[in-house]
Amino acid sequence: MSADGSHEPNEAEVAARISELTRSLIAALDAEQQRFAQLLHDTSSQSLNAARIYARIARTTLDQTSSSAATTLTALEEAVENAANETQHVLHWLRPARLERCGLFESLMALTELTSRSVPCLFHCEKVADVDATDAEVQQEVLRIAQLALHALVRSGGVGAGSPPLRVELDLDDREIVLKIRASEGRALPSELTALLEARARIQSGSLMFEHSGPGSTWICRLPKGP
Amino acid sequence: MTEQPLRILIVEDHQDTLKYLKLYVEQSGHAVQAVRTLKEARETFATSECDVLLSDIALSDGTGWDLLNELKLVRPVYAVAMSGFGMIEDTNRSKAAGFRHHLVKPIDPDLLDRALEEARHEKDRM
Numbered sequence: 201m202s203a204d205g206s207h208e209p210n211e212a213e214v215a216a217r218i219s220e221l222t223r224s225l226i227a228a229l230d231a232e233q234q235r236f237a238q239l240l241h242d243t244s245s246q247s248l249n250a251a252r253i254y255a256r257i258a259r260t261t262l263d264q265t266s267s268s269a270a271t272t273l274t275a276l277e278e279a280v281e282n283a284a285n286e287t288q289h290v291l292h293w294l295r296p297a298r299l300e301r302c303g304l305f306e307s308l309m310a311l312t313e314l315t316s317r318s319v320p321c322l323f324h325c326e327k328v329a330d331v332d333a334t335d336a337e338v339q340q341e342v343l344r345i346a347q348l349a350l351h352a353l354v355r356s357g358g359v360g361a362g363s364p365p366l367r368v369e370l371d372l373d374d375r376e377i378v379l380k381i382r383a384s385e386g387r388a389l390p391s392e393l394t395a396l397l398e399a400r401a402r403i404q405s406g407s408l409m410f411e412h413s414g415p416g417s418t419w420i421c422r423l424p425k426g427p
Numbered sequence: 428m429t430e431q432p433l434r435i436l437i438v439e440d441h442q443d444t445l446k447y448l449k450l451y452v453e454q455s456g457h458a459v460q461a462v463r464t465l466k467e468a469r470e471t472f473a474t475s476e477c478d479v480l481l482s483d484i485a486l487s488d489g490t491g492w493d494l495l496n497e498l499k500l501v502r503p504v505y506a507v508a509m510s511g512f513g514m515i516e517d518t519n520r521s522k523a524a525g526f527r528h529h530l531v532k533p534i535d536p537d538l539l540d541r542a543l544e545e546a547r548h549e550k551d552r553m
Contacts, residue, residue, distance in 0.1 A: 250443065252536070253447050260454060261454065288533075
């Protein structure tokens with residue numbers, strides 16, 4: 201009790217409030233990202249695809265009449281196709297990864313395949329059935345953490361197409377599900393992203409650690425399997 | 428083997444998308460009827476001899492899945508679904524309804540070309 205008679209929150213209450221605010225902030229970030237992805241999908245992505253198809257129509261129509269116009273339109277079609285593909289790529293990364301009915305294993309497989317379009321990425325998991333039996337919220341969080349980390353490593357971690365592959369490993373024991381992401385280049389994730397990932401893991405009563413492993417780096421996320 | 432043009436029924440409620448799809452498919456040498464609702468599709472299919480149904484899944488008055496389930500009772504048709512959703516459950520549902528392909532929007536014209544080419548080969552074999 202403070203001097204003016206108002207209730208002073210204790211340490212546990214403060215921690216709970218911080219956790220609640222962090223959860224709300226993360227949910228707001230995800231929602232904003234999803235909103236932006238939807239906007240991009242509904243506008244630029246559709247328009248670029250329409251432009252691509254119109255360019256192809258014009259190019260095919262002109263092929264037999266004016267070779268220089270057809271050449272220009274071929275270049276236009278390729279440029280628009282590249283822009284459309286890049287927009288799709290951005291959309292895939294922006295849209296928070298959703299677990300599909302097939303579960304975490306298949307969703308992580310799809311995520312690593314998407315990553316492999318930019319840099320080599322390998323995925324390893326042995327206990328598929330056990331992984332998919334864990335709590336749905338935990339599965340969703342593992343997927344989201346993997347998505348954010350891989351995206352950052354592709355975009356800003358210095359890992360390029362000629363680099364050794366990224367490695368995503370999923371394992372679980374009696375209590376925890378463990379996600380490991382290894383990058384051989386020894387680059388770190390941006391500090392603000394690391395803080396976000398740590399916060400996401402803590403909300404699930406888990407942890408995120410970083411360790412140097414030889415010339416490379418490993419991020420290890422541990423989350424309780426759930427009830 | 429002759430390469431007869433296909434008669435294609437396009438069902439798409441988004442006007443701009445319908446416009447460029449119709450133009451693209453016609454420019455590819457096919458005959459196109461374009462409608463925007465499930466009701467119009469039902470009526471058009473009954474009086475046409477279309478070879479291919481190219482249908483959006485999310486229509487204003489029903490789904491492409493419902494549409495194909497009705498139309499295939501009239502006669503078989505080579506069907507291609509279009510959807511903004513590409514989740515496994517959506518593609519599985521399209522396959523279960525009888526769609527031969529499930530194309531995710533924005534439609535890749537190369538994938539559409541391949542589906543129509545496959546439809547043409549099947550028609551030529553009949």
